[in-house]
Amino acid sequence: RVMAAEWGYSPTNGPDVWARLFPQAGGARQSPVDICTSIASSDSNLEMKKLTFAYESQSDLRILNTGHGWKVEAPQSGSRLEGGPLGEDIYQLEQFHCHWGETSAEGSEHTVDGRAYAGELHLVHWNTTKYQSFAEAAQHPDGLAVLGVFFDVGNESNDEIEKIVSTLSEIKFKGQFTDIPDVIDPTTFLPSGLGYWTYLGSLTTPPCNECVIWIVYKEPITVTEEQVTYH
Numbered sequence: 001r002v003m004a005a006e007w008g009y010s011p012t013n014g015p016d017v018w019a020r021l022f023p024q025a026g027g028a029r030q031s032p033v034d035i036c037t038s039i040a041s042s043d044s045n046l047e048m049k050k051l052t053f054a055y056e057s058q059s060d061l062r063i064l065n066t067g068h069g070w071k072v073e074a075p076q077s078g079s080r081l082e083g084g085p086l087g088e089d090i091y092q093l094e095q096f097h098c099h100w101g102e103t104s105a106e107g108s109e110h111t112v113d114g115r116a117y118a119g120e121l122h123l124v125h126w127n128t129t130k131y132q133s134f135a136e137a138a139q140h141p142d143g144l145a146v147l148g149v150f151f152d153v154g155n156e157s158n159d160e161i162e163k164i165v166s167t168l169s170e171i172k173f174k175g176q177f178t179d180i181p182d183v184i185d186p187t188t189f190l191p192s193g194l195g196y197w198t199y200l201g202s203l204t205t206p207p208c209n210e211c212v213i214w215i216v217y218k219e220p221i222t223v224t225e226e227q228v229t230y231h
């Protein structure tokens, strides 16, 4: 039996058996997906309603080792994500985290025409126009909006990501957390090219709630190998 606390990515506790314990994992709008660029349609009215975002800079953010990567708690009442596929609602940043692999050949959750990236950053927002809390929003189909940014491995390191991964030596084990002393501005995580794919999906980890409007940027950001593989 897969106990809730033991889900993972091995053959006995991975995505193929999640649906046994988390019914939504067997649903019709599950994430991640492979983005087939040839059938992705460009939606003219998305271009009209530009996706806009505004973040605050914060220091002393708490970073947690999730066992599958890191997660930074960043509730920002002053942040706003709106427009594009988000209708008239305002979404607020709650946390950001990454998914990565053991090598830079894999690690992203979404793939593009079958190609995986070295990793993927998720900026998680919730609908504050309609719901009173993150947990409540996660029970509704338009509750969360997650910006996905692919990591590409190159020679330049990303200074903002460095502020985060430089703290990982303090949180070597799942469940450990520490504070990031530096000032972090989430805006700097976004690529310069703001083209994106969007679809209605789910949390990519149990309980896999089908509550996420996904916005995956086409352009990856460059990080170094060290910044995107766990040691």
Ligand SMILES: NS(=O)(=O)c1ccc(C(=O)N2CCc3cc(O)c(O)cc3[C@H]2c2ccccc2)cc1
Residues within 6 Å of the ligand: 095, 122, 124, 135, 138, 146, 202, 203, 204, 205, 206, 207, 209, 212
């Ligand atoms: N990868 S993702 O789809 O972007 C994602 C987004 C939010 C969350 C999230 O913030 N939470 C809260 C903490 C948590 C802890 C877990 O062990 C877990 O498997 C999932 C979560 C999800 C979560 C959100 C909403 C309801 C329940 C759980 C997780 C993943």
Ligand SMILES: [Zn+2]
Residues within 6 Å of the ligand: 097, 098, 099, 122, 204
């Ligand atoms: Zn994620």
